[in-house]
Amino acid sequence: MNIVVAIKHIPSIADDLPVKGNNVDFDSVDFVLNEFDEQSIEQAVLVKEATGGTVTVVGVDMIGELDGVLHLALAKGADKAVKITGDDPAADSHQQAKWLAEAIKGMSPNIVFAGVQASNDLDGQIGPMIAAHLDMPYIGGVSSVEVAGDTATVNKEFAGGFGAKYAVSLPMVVGVQASTKPPRYAPISKVRQVAQTATIEKVAPSGESSARLTMKKMAPPVVTGHAEMFTGSSKEVAAKIVDLLKSKGLA
Amino acid sequence: MSNDIFVITEHMDGKFSDVSFEMVGKAKELANAWGGQSVSIVVGSGISSDGFASDSTIQVDDETLNRFNPEAYGKVIEALVKEKSPRLVMFGWSATGMDLAAWLSARLGKPCVAYVKGINIEGGALIVNSQIYGGKMMADVSPEGDMAIVAVLAGSFPVEAGQGSTAATQIASPVLLDGLKIKFVEAIKPAAGDVDITAQTKLVSIGRGIGSKDNVELAEELAKKIGATVSSSRPVVDAGWLPRTRQVGKSGLKVKPKLYLMLGISGAPEHLEGMKGAELIIAINTDKKAPIFNVAHYGSTADLFEVAEAMLELL
Structure with a gap:
């Protein structure tokens, strides 16, 4: 089994996102692995453990700092790491999907995993786009994957706890919502060890996306209402909340 | 065109x-x-x-x-x-x-x-x-x-x-629909047996800020004290800290309780979709720019663990 995971390196939303011109100021933000890609990497490794094969993780190197993410993926059970030397922090999902599809094509994958979405998917997610470029079927919102022979059985989640099970002839692209088991932990010592020994294959970006958006404006949302903020020490805040709950008969 | x-x-x-x-x-x-x-x-x-x-x-x-x-x-x-x-x-x-x-x-x-x-x-x-x-x-x-x-x-x-x-x-379908690679097998119904969070009047909802599975207990203690049930945002469920039946939001359940007390939830649009109709929303999150503060009625940027523990003492 050739198992491929396509990942996105995206601006962290844990901190403030400064704006420069009409986009995020990419020089002033930290880049992190898309949270759904953590699930996607885990799901790929689980499939490998069940069926055998190799897991190749591939992503676009947006700011020249993808190695750390790839080392972590290797420490968690991936076998190969590939970075596409995009070096364009503003490359949109369409452009990244084009580059990724070109790189993945040569890997002859049986199954491709991608995170179901990313917080910077302004122009949509890379998973379904990669599927379109590779002419493979796509199902997203997936929370479990089992592979037997050339068929994958996947569970897709709908709202409200409803879902559906599908059987898919491989190859396919899976958009992972959550892996069957929670992502495993890789100790720092193992990541360090991988970083010293691993080779990351570099691939030049190939192909250009023609579907574009012109950025007009980027700004924090206009606030129409704001919570009344409780200030003071934690004890004071707790007392104010308890008083509020009691006054409304909720405690 | x-x-x-x-x-x-x-x-x-x-x-x-x-x-x-x-x-x-x-x-x-x-x-x-x-x-x-x-x-x-x-x-x-x-x-x-x-x-x-x-x-x-x-x-x-x-x-x-x-x-x-x-x-x-x-x-x-x-x-x-x-x-x-x-x-x-x-x-x-x-x-x-x-x-x-x-x-x-x-x-x-x-x-x-x-x-x-x-x-x-x-x-x-x-x-x-x-x-x-x-x-x-x-x-x-x-x-x-x-x-x-x-x-x-x-x-x-x-x-x-x-x-x-x-x-x-x-x-009729404008294309032939034979030879499909994807086949529908069966529908999956919501897992039964757990508490129905959509039927609860009070929810203590935890997010990524709760930090680890061990800390879920604190939220459960607090919930018990005020007669509430613990629900969560998606990352908590994806991490395996709570069952999927407790997930509020787009891919989870839509809730409309009298009280929605949020500990460590930032308020991504997917989560808001599931709870914005709650009657009283109180959010505790250390990120003062968290979008949840644009939706919550009351908020605080205090440490959620300290606040929860202090509330337990007062209740």
């Missing part, structure tokens, strides 16, 4: 989702401004589709389309879009729309905007407003070219404007 607007409606068990009507209402407004037609597209089998306010409704009816199948639905929608060349194709940013919008965009080489909150026409051109970075940023973009695809967040437009009585025109 026409100035028509396609709305790809969504349904489950014969019932259309609110976002379908929201999009139809918006499509009517945009079609009027452009001098085109608003067209509701229904893909399925044996569904009653006469409840939209669009200028027309096309119902593609085929037994194979009885259940959502992204491959089959994608083929049908792609064929219709290629044949009619609408100016705009609207999907919901939902479990079904998320499988199709970006796929269609890449297939056709036409631009796509996701997480859509607003759509306007300025000087004849489309300006689309998108809520990205977990709700921390709003982007205004203009899709280039003669056709655009959008995926709309539920709750962005009024439902009523899309409700009407346009009679649907049934057509």
Whole structure:
């Protein structure tokens, strides 16, 4: 089994996102692995453990700092790491999907995993786009994957706890919502060890996306209402909340 | 190329989702401004589709389309879009729309905007407003070219404007639906046995800020003290700290309790979709710019563990 995971390196939303011109100021933000890609990497490794094969993780190197993410993926059970030397922090999902599809094509994958979405998917997610470029079927919102022979059985989640099970002839692209088991932990010592020994294959970006958006404006949302903020020490805040709950008969 | 607007409606068990009507209402407004037609597209089998306010409704009816199948639905929608060349194709940013919008965009080489909150026409051109970075940023973009695809967040437009009585025109599938690689196997029902969070009047809801599985206990103690149940945002469930039956939000459950006390939840649009109707929302989150503070009635940036422990002492 050739198992491929396509990942996105995206601006962290844990901190403030400064704006420069009409986009995020990419020089002033930290880049992190898309949270759904953590699930996607885990799901790929689980499939490998069940069926055998190799897991190749591939992503676009947006700011020249993808190695750390790839080392972590290797420490968690991936076998190969590939970075596409995009070096364009503003490359949109369409452009990244084009580059990724070109790189993945040569890997002859049986199954491709991608995170179901990313917080910077302004122009949509890379998973379904990669599927379109590779002419493979796509199902997203997936929370479990089992592979037997050339068929994958996947569970897709709908709202409200409803879902559906599908059987898919491989190859396919899976958009992972959550892996069957929670992502495993890789100790720092193992990541360090991988970083010293691993080779990351570099691939030049190939192909250009023609579907574009012109950025007009980027700004924090206009606030129409704001919570009344409780200030003071934690004890004071707790007392104010308890008083509020009691006054409304909720405690 | 026409100035028509396609709305790809969504349904489950014969019932259309609110976002379908929201999009139809918006499509009517945009079609009027452009001098085109608003067209509701229904893909399925044996569904009653006469409840939209669009200028027309096309119902593609085929037994194979009885259940959502992204491959089959994608083929049908792609064929219709290629044949009619609408100016705009609207999907919901939902479990079904998320499988199709970006796929269609890449297939056709036409631009796509996701997480859509607003759509306007300025000087004849489309300006689309998108809520990205977990709700921390709003982007205004203009899709280039003669056709655009959008995926709309539920709750962005009024439902009523899309409700009407346009009679649907049934057509056969414009493409052959044999040889599909994706086959529907069976429906999965919500897991039974756990507490039903949609029926609770008080919820203590935890997010990523709770830090680890060990800390869930603190939330449970607090919940017990005030007669509440513990619910959560998606990352807590994905990490395996709580069962999926406790998840509030787009891919979880929609709740409307009297009290929604949030510990360490930032308030991404997906979560807000599931709880914004709660009567009293109190949010504790150390990030003062967390979007939840634009929605909550009361908030604090104090340490959630310290606050929870102090509350336990006071209650």
